[in-house]
Amino acid sequence: ILQMLRRASVLKEAVRCASLREKAGSIPASVYEPVFHDPREFPEHEQLNIRMQGYDYVPLENFQGLVHRLSKRFGFNVVDSYAVAAQTEKVVSYRPNSTMVDQELGLSLYDRVVRISDVPAPRLQLLVNILRAHTPVGVKITVKSHEKADEDYRYIPDVLLKQRQDELKMLDDPQIRKNLGWE
Amino acid sequence: MLSLTRGLSSLSIRPLHLSAAVNSSVFMKKQKKMDPEVAKQRETRRRKRLEKEIRSMQKHSKKPKPVDELTLDVKSSKNISERRREAVVYSEEDQDEYAVALKDYTRSRNALQLQDDKWMREAIRMQSKALDELKKIDSELWQKAVQPDTNFPLISNGPAHSPPVKGYIAPDGDYIDTTRSWT
Numbered sequence: 001i002l003q004m005l006r007r008a009s010v011l012k013e014a015v016r017c018a019s020l021r022e023k024a025g026s027i028p029a030s031v032y033e034p035v036f037h038d039p040r041e042f043p044e045h046e047q048l049n050i051r052m053q054g055y056d057y058v059p060l061e062n063f064q065g066l067v068h069r070l071s072k073r074f075g076f077n078v079v080d081s082y083a084v085a086a087q088t089e090k091v092v093s094y095r096p097n098s099t100m101v102d103q104e105l106g107l108s109l110y111d112r113v114v115r116i117s118d119v120p121a122p123r124l125q126l127l128v129n130i131l132r133a134h135t136p137v138g139v140k141i142t143v144k145s146h147e148k149a150d151e152d153y154r155y156i157p158d159v160l161l162k163q164r165q166d167e168l169k170m171l172d173d174p175q176i177r178k179n180l181g182w183e
Numbered sequence: 184m185l186s187l188t189r190g191l192s193s194l195s196i197r198p199l200h201l202s203a204a205v206n207s208s209v210f211m212k213k214q215k216k217m218d219p220e221v222a223k224q225r226e227t228r229r230r231k232r233l234e235k236e237i238r239s240m241q242k243h244s245k246k247p248k249p250v251d252e253l254t255l256d257v258k259s260s261k262n263i264s265e266r267r268r269e270a271v272v273y274s275e276e277d278q279d280e281y282a283v284a285l286k287d288y289t290r291s292r293n294a295l296q297l298q299d300d301k302w303m304r305e306a307i308r309m310q311s312k313a314l315d316e317l318k319k320i321d322s323e324l325w326q327k328a329v330q331p332d333t334n335f336p337l338i339s340n341g342p343a344h345s346p347p348v349k350g351y352i353a354p355d356g357d358y359i360d361t362t363r364s365w366t
Contacts, residue, residue, distance in 0.1 A: 042329050043329060043330065043331055044331070045331045045332070054341075057252050070303075073299075073300065073303060074303065074307075083252075083253060084248070084250070085248035085249065085250055085251070085363075086250070086251060086252065087360070087362045088360075088361045088362050089358050089359060089360050089362070090358075090359040090361050091356060091357075091358055091359075092356050092357045092359065093354045093355070093356035094354065094356055096354065096355070102354065106361070108251070108252075110252060121329055121330060121331040121332065122310055122314065122328070123307065123310075124331075124332060126303065126306045126307065126310065128337060128339075129306075130299065130303065131339075132339050135339065135340075135341035135342070136341055137341055137342055137343065137344050138341055138343075138344070139340075140338065140339070140340050140341065141337075141339050141340075141341075142336050142337070142338050143335065143336060143337040144335040144336035144337070145335055154248060155245050155246060155247055155248065156246045156247070156248055156365040157365060157366055158244045159366065160240065161237065161240045161241065161244050164233055164236050164237050165237060167233055168230070168234065168237065171229070171230060171233075180222055180225075180226055
């Protein structure tokens with residue numbers, strides 16, 4: 001009987017092996033869904049801020065235009081290119097060996113920012129090199145990743161809004177929830 | 184309070200007369216019992232009101248800090264009539280000279296841009312080639328080489344107008360930050 005069973009199982013296997021499906025192999029994923037191949041070969045940076053600061057805003061603005069153009073040349077996506085409020089300072093110089101004010105000057109440090117995205121990791125250094133070669137006199141470049149604080153720095157902080165948001169957060173405070181009276 | 188009274192009654196002494204007047208001293212506020220549903224409603228209403236206010240504020244909230252160099256200077260615009268000049272009339276020779284100079288300038292600027300483009304093309308090509316070769320040699324090293332930069336912020340200063348002046352004695356003075364704070 002064992003021999004009969006064995007022969008039957010061998011026959012079954014033979015029948016199964018003859019099926020076309022098994023000859024063809026498993027169905028590839030591209031049969032039911034098109035395969036979209038990601039053409040990017042290097043990992044990318046998040047959004048970067050190129051911040052330019054200087055005391056003379058004419059060459060600074062021209063440089064901002066250059067940065068924008070060069071980033072486009074490299075193939076990066078320029079998200080935003082804007083000005084931020086200047087930082088002003090008063091420079092007081094004293095006469096020698098006294099505190100008599102000799103000169104008073106008002107200086108403004110102007111701020112321009114270009115925000116780029118879709119930057120493949122190895123290409124950033126090339127952009128930085130060419131920018132350093134082209135930096136005009138007296139301009140300071142800072143390249144950093146974009147953060148919420150950078151975006152908030154552009155706007156006047158809304159005190160009332162902050163108050164309301166703090167009130168709402170306070171409602172979740174366990175101490176105050178006890179005093180509400182229904183928990 | 185409760186344990187005291189229990190003890191007393193067990194001793195079969197006449198129980199203490201407890202009333203609201205006895206319970207309260209000058210230092211205890213009368214605890215009004217809040218109906219829990221009312222309190223719950225009150226809290227949800229307050230929460231909804233706050234959220235609505237926050238939403239409406241956020242719509243109108245983002246006021247950008249004014250950039251002084253891009254806004255109209257009111258004083259100067261009012262007395263602009265005092266400062267108008269007539270257009271300068273150039274002679275024929277001057278116009279020709281100007282045209283020739285302009286063409287030379289345009290040519291030189293174009294040549295600089297072509298140099299930049301060439302540098303960028305070569306840099307990208309050489310970098311891609313180097314990374315391809317590295318990938319063939321060592322896959323792990325390639326992975327590390329291709330990771331995004333983490334040593335932000337990258338700060339670089341432009342060139343100085345002149346080399347440092349020999350024997351310069353800086354005057355005593357102060358830098359006072361007069362940046363407008365909006366809080």
